[in-house]
Every structure is written in structure tokens, then in C-alpha cells.
Amino acid sequence: MNYGSIARIAEKYGAKTSFDEKIAGHTSFNIGGVCDIIVQPNSAECIRELVAECRKSSYKYYIFGKGSNVLVSDSGLRGVVIIIGSEYSGITRDGNRLICDSGATLTKICTAAKNYGLSGLEFVYGIPGTAGGALYMNAGAYGGEMKDAVVYCDYLDSDGIVKRMERKDMQLSYRHSVFSGSDKIILSVCFELCERNAEEIAAKMAEVMHKRRDKQPLEYPSAGSTFKRPEGYFAAKLIEDSGLKGFTVGGAQVSEKHSGFVINKGGATCSDVVRLISDIKDKVYKDSGVKLECEILLIE
Ligand SMILES: Cc1cc2nc3c(=O)[nH]c(=O)nc-3n(C[C@H](O)[C@H](O)[C@H](O)COP(=O)(O)OP(=O)(O)OC[C@H]3O[C@@H](n4cnc5c(N)ncnc54)[C@H](O)[C@@H]3O)c2cc1C
Known part of the structure; x- marks a missing residue:
């Protein structure tokens, strides 16, 4: 398969694309073989169009964030790998809320929150995933989970329609959410935080990172x-x-x-x-x- 239609959509949006590249370099395990095509979309519209084309042409597709919770086969992946990461990682502030593109890393989000003097996500500092991957897994550490701070997310449903889901409908439990194993694709995540002195937030983040370095x-x-x-x-x-x-x-x-x-x-x-x-x-x-x-x- 040459995935010409996928490459054309990627080109239209200026999204990074590679053929026959090892996925290992996109995972924290540094493991995984050669994939047919890897695209790194840079907007929600680009994601929507790529997924619609995969569904229309019956291409198998795989969604990745930072690849920090996955182990990929040595023979790579036959189909379209869509990495929702740094190319789609904007963060917007709305009062005490941060609305984050799903490719924004938790590190970037925590740092932005600290700079705005907003507290409530320090516990995830150092988890090397994206907002999307973390919500998918309901990632957590040191007594906190994504469910403690998330308000709603926007996602692409199985019909390619963008919808909003409130926290109460996300079935967030230990390393599980309504997104786990589903074909819903998280596009953005909104977190509700509270005001706090930036130095206190930085101290909490440093403490969490110190514990990680010490134990992991x-x-x-x-x-x-x-x-x-x-x-x-x-x-x-x-x-x-x-x-x-x-x-x-x-x-x-x-x-x-x-x-x-x-x-x-x-x-x-x-x-x-x-x-x-x-x-x-x-x-x-x-x-x-x-x-x-x-x-x-x-x-x-
Ligand atoms: C050193 C280290 C420490 C870690 N510590 C912790 C920890 O303390 N707590 C913890 O919970 N986890 C931890 N993790 C695991 C991992 O970082 C988290 O689970 C993280 O949230 C995964 O995010 P990701 O973007 O890397 O997702 P990926 O690994 O890329 O993907 C994981 C799953 O999420 C899906 N997914 C990713 N993005 C989307 C999206 N936008 N829409 C729909 N589905 C999506 C993928 O399809 C896949 O099924 C750690 C990992 C490492 C390497």
C-alpha cells in the first residue's frame, strides 16, 4: 500500500510524515520496528481528516501520544501511525482553567500551570506522556489522578464528529477510562486548577521529580x-x-x-x-x- 491519500492530507496541512521509519524513536522504551507511514498532525482538523480517510479506505490506524506506555512489535505496524504529540500541543488559559491540545506533554502543561500560578497538577509532573495519553490511561501518581483535575475533553467519535464529554461520563478509574480500547480520539483536555504562589508550585514539582529520580x-x-x-x-x-x-x-x-x-x-x-x-x-x-x-x- 502506498498511502498516497494519507500523504496528500498530511502535505495539505504541512504535517510531518515519514515512510518506513522505525517507531522505536517515538517510544520511551526505544523498541519497535519499521512502520509503513508515520504522520504527526498539527491540528484537530488534520487529525479528523486523516482518521476519516483511514476509515474510508479501510486503512488500519494507530494513535500514539509520546509512546511512553506502549510496547511496539519488532515487526513494526502495517497501517497509518498517527502521533498526536509536540506538533499539536497548544495550551490556552481561561481563568483557572487550562485547555490543552491532546499532544501537549504533562511537563509542558505543569510548567505552564506553574507560570500562571495555577496549582492542581503538580503530582503528574515527570510522567512523560501527553494530555491525551494520560486521560486515556487516567494516569496518576503520588495520590493524584487525571480525574482530580479534568473538567471536560473534546474528542472525535467513531463517526468522525467532534463531541464534548464531561468528567462524570469518562468512567475514570485506576488506569482506565471510557477511551481505553475504544475508537474515540481525544483532541483536547480542559483542567480546572486553583490559584497558588508559583514558588510553592515549583517546590512541589521539584519534590515530586526528586522522588521519581530517587526511586525510578x-x-x-x-x-x-x-x-x-x-x-x-x-x-x-x-x-x-x-x-x-x-x-x-x-x-x-x-x-x-x-x-x-x-x-x-x-x-x-x-x-x-x-x-x-x-x-x-x-x-x-x-x-x-x-x-x-x-x-x-x-x-x-
Ligand atoms: C519513566 C516513566 C514513568 C512513568 N510514570 C508514570 C506514573 O507515575 N503514572 C502513570 O500513570 N503512568 C506513568 N508512566 C506511563 C505513561 O507515561 C503514562 O501512562 C502516560 O499517560 C501515557 O501517555 P502517552 O502520551 O505516552 O501515551 P502513549 O503511550 O502514546 O499511548 C497510550 C495509549 O493511549 C492512547 N492515546 C494516546 N493519545 C491519545 C489520544 N489523543 N486520543 C486517544 N487515545 C490516545 C494510545 O492509543 C495508547 O493506547 C510512566 C512512563 C515512564 C516511561
Whole structure:
């Protein structure tokens, strides 16, 4: 397939496009093979038109944000990869609200909020995802979740119509939302924050970042916590109790710093990670009877 119609839409909007590029460079794991075509749309209208064309021409398509919660197949992806990231990342202030394009990173949003003297998102500082990816996952950390600050989002529904959804309808729960596994595409997210001294906000952000650097293996590529937190347990503790700290398959390893993270020690493939995850699940289940569930999404 040559995806000429997709390339023409991308060209019309001036959207970055590449053919036969490895997706690895667009993921935090630095893993994933060659994809047919990768487009980075720069407006909601461009996203809408690309998706409409994919649906009309029956092209398989994949939506990515910063690729920080995904593990992509070594054989890459056949179809159209649409990366909603830095090319579509505007942030607008409306009183105590920030309306963010879905490609805006949480880092950019937190920094903007601090500069405006708006508090309420400090807890997500350092999560390397976009507003869209974070809402999709209901990302959270240090006692807060996206659901604590989001008011509404605008999204593209399965008929290609832009709609608004209020928080109460988003079914936000632990690492899940109404968007998980659906074909809805988040276009923008509105957060409600409260006024606070910028220095206090900066101090909170620095504290959160310090905790991350202290506990997490940020020096290696990864996709964050590999597993969801099992009810009543901690995945990292179960993995450590099973003697799997440092356990390695190919280039993939259970981090020695934080057993809840699988890291790419160098040259890890998707198959390495998949085998490592499977071995961890088996051993932990055998030792503790707890079934670990992946938080990382396998895209193939
Ligand atoms: C070092 C590190 C630390 C992390 N710490 C945390 C943490 O503390 N808490 C936490 O919750 N997560 C954490 N993560 C995981 C990850 O950063 C978050 O889940 C993040 O919100 C994912 O956003 P993303 O833009 O990278 O999404 P991606 O990984 O690109 O995509 C994830 C899913 O969201 C979908 N998606 C992305 N954008 C859209 C959109 N606009 N519309 C519809 N669907 C979309 C994709 O199709 C995919 O299914 C961490 C990851 C790393 C690497």
C-alpha cells in the first residue's frame, strides 16, 4: 500500500510524515520496528481528516501520544501511525482553567500551570506522556489522578464528529477510562486548577521529580510501571520476593533500582520484553498466587 491519500492530507496541512521509519524513536522504551507511514498532525482538523480517510479506505490506524506506555512489535505496524504529540500541543488559559491540545506533554502543561500560578497538577509532573495519553490511561501518581483535575475533553467519535464529554461520563478509574480500547480520539483536555504562589508550585514539582529520580530507573528506556497494582499488593514487592530483581532476557531486565520497571538495558527487542513479562507473571503466580496484569500496552 502506498498511502498516497494519507500523504496528500498530511502535505495539505504541512504535517510531518515519514515512510518506513522505525517507531522505536517515538517510544520511551526505544523498541519497535519499521512502520509503513508515520504522520504527526498539527491540528484537530488534520487529525479528523486523516482518521476519516483511514476509515474510508479501510486503512488500519494507530494513535500514539509520546509512546511512553506502549510496547511496539519488532515487526513494526502495517497501517497509518498517527502521533498526536509536540506538533499539536497548544495550551490556552481561561481563568483557572487550562485547555490543552491532546499532544501537549504533562511537563509542558505543569510548567505552564506553574507560570500562571495555577496549582492542581503538580503530582503528574515527570510522567512523560501527553494530555491525551494520560486521560486515556487516567494516569496518576503520588495520590493524584487525571480525574482530580479534568473538567471536560473534546474528542472525535467513531463517526468522525467532534463531541464534548464531561468528567462524570469518562468512567475514570485506576488506569482506565471510557477511551481505553475504544475508537474515540481525544483532541483536547480542559483542567480546572486553583490559584497558588508559583514558588510553592515549583517546590512541589521539584519534590515530586526528586522522588521519581530517587526511586525510578530514569537513566534507562522503559515504559514506566510494567504491571498494574494488584489489589492489596505491590507488584514490585511481589517481583522482588520472587527473586526476580535484575532478571534478564536478552536486552530486557527487571530494574535493579525498582522491580516494578522492566528496562531496556541496551538493544532489547519487543520479544525480549514479552518473554520477560511472561516469565515474571508465571513465577509471581507460582510463588504468591497473584496474577499480575500488564499496565504497558502491547501494540502489534
Ligand atoms: C519513566 C516513566 C514513568 C512513568 N510514570 C508514570 C506514573 O507515575 N503514572 C502513570 O500513570 N503512568 C506513568 N508512566 C506511563 C505513561 O507515561 C503514562 O501512562 C502516560 O499517560 C501515557 O501517555 P502517552 O502520551 O505516552 O501515551 P502513549 O503511550 O502514546 O499511548 C497510550 C495509549 O493511549 C492512547 N492515546 C494516546 N493519545 C491519545 C489520544 N489523543 N486520543 C486517544 N487515545 C490516545 C494510545 O492509543 C495508547 O493506547 C510512566 C512512563 C515512564 C516511561
